[in-house]
Amino acid sequence: METNATGTNQLGLQNAGGASASLAGNFNDFLNLLTAQIQNQDPLSPMDSNEFTSQLVQFSAVEQAITTNSNLSSLIALEKANQITSAVGFLGTKIEAFGSTNSLTNGQAEFSYGLGANATSTQIIILDDVGQTIFNTAGETASGHHTFVWNGLDNNGTAQPDGKxxxxxxxxxxSGDPINTETGIVGTVTGFETTGDGSILLSLNGIGIPISDIVSVSHDQSGSGI
Structure with a gap:
């Protein structure tokens, strides 16, 4: 289980803090130099203050940018922490999520499907990881949500190895026209990981599932369904 995003955000906060400290040191040096020049300027030829005014404005703009970056880093770190907390809450729960690929584990793989209207015929086909048909059977024809638990046997009754x-x-x-269908996979969340872009994938039977793809969550066999 990876939670690298939190460490990355902490590093970002440290970098922002270092930049702010460096800017403060440079600004103090600038003020000391400005004070010394004012004290030692020629009264008959006073120095031009426009350049110093321009530099003061630039220092202020940089300081605001660093502060904004620090605030954004804090918000990102908080969001990542909230996502991880949310992911932890899914551990051990049974979820249904949009998808078509599930893992056959100990001779069982659970799927779901939804029909947009009543059908006269429905065909369920199980494919292996190279797209070859392993098993097919008739499915439900009523509109709405249905579940299908495959027992891991092919059309010849031969048990298939665990896998995807x-x-x-x-x-x-x-009329023989196709009806809109959607498929889902069902299983228990056993872990989660953060991806390179910081998003979180729940581990469902070894398959990464974005939280946004979850359809239902339960601690039993029930579910609202697709």
Whole structure:
């Protein structure tokens, strides 16, 4: 389980703090130099203050930019912490998520599918990791949410090895036209990880699932479904 995003944000906060401290030191040196020049200027030929005024404005702009960056780093770190806290809450729960590929584990893989309307025929096809048909059977024809638990046997009754398999659902109406279908996968969350862009993937039977793809969460066999 990776939580590298938090460490990265802490580094960002440290960098912002270092930049702010460096700017403060340079600004103090600038003020000391300005004070010394004012004290030692020729009364008959006073120095031009426009340049110093311009530099003061530049220092102020840089200081505001560093402060803004520090605040953004703090917000990002807080958001990452909230995401990790949310992910921890999913551990051990049973979820249903959009998708078509699930893992066959100990001779079982659970899928779900939804039909946009009543169908006259529905076909469920299980494909292996290279897209070859392993198993097919008739599915439900009523509109709405349905579940399908594959027992890991192919069309010849031979047990298939554990691994990743995909479901394909096709449904036809009375006119022979295809009906809109959606598929999902079901399983228990066993972990999570952060990706390179900082997003979090839940581990569902060894498959990474974005939190945004979750359809339902439960501690039992029930679920709202697709």
């Amino acid at each position: 398999y995909s479901i394909l659902v096709t449904s036809l109406d009375a």
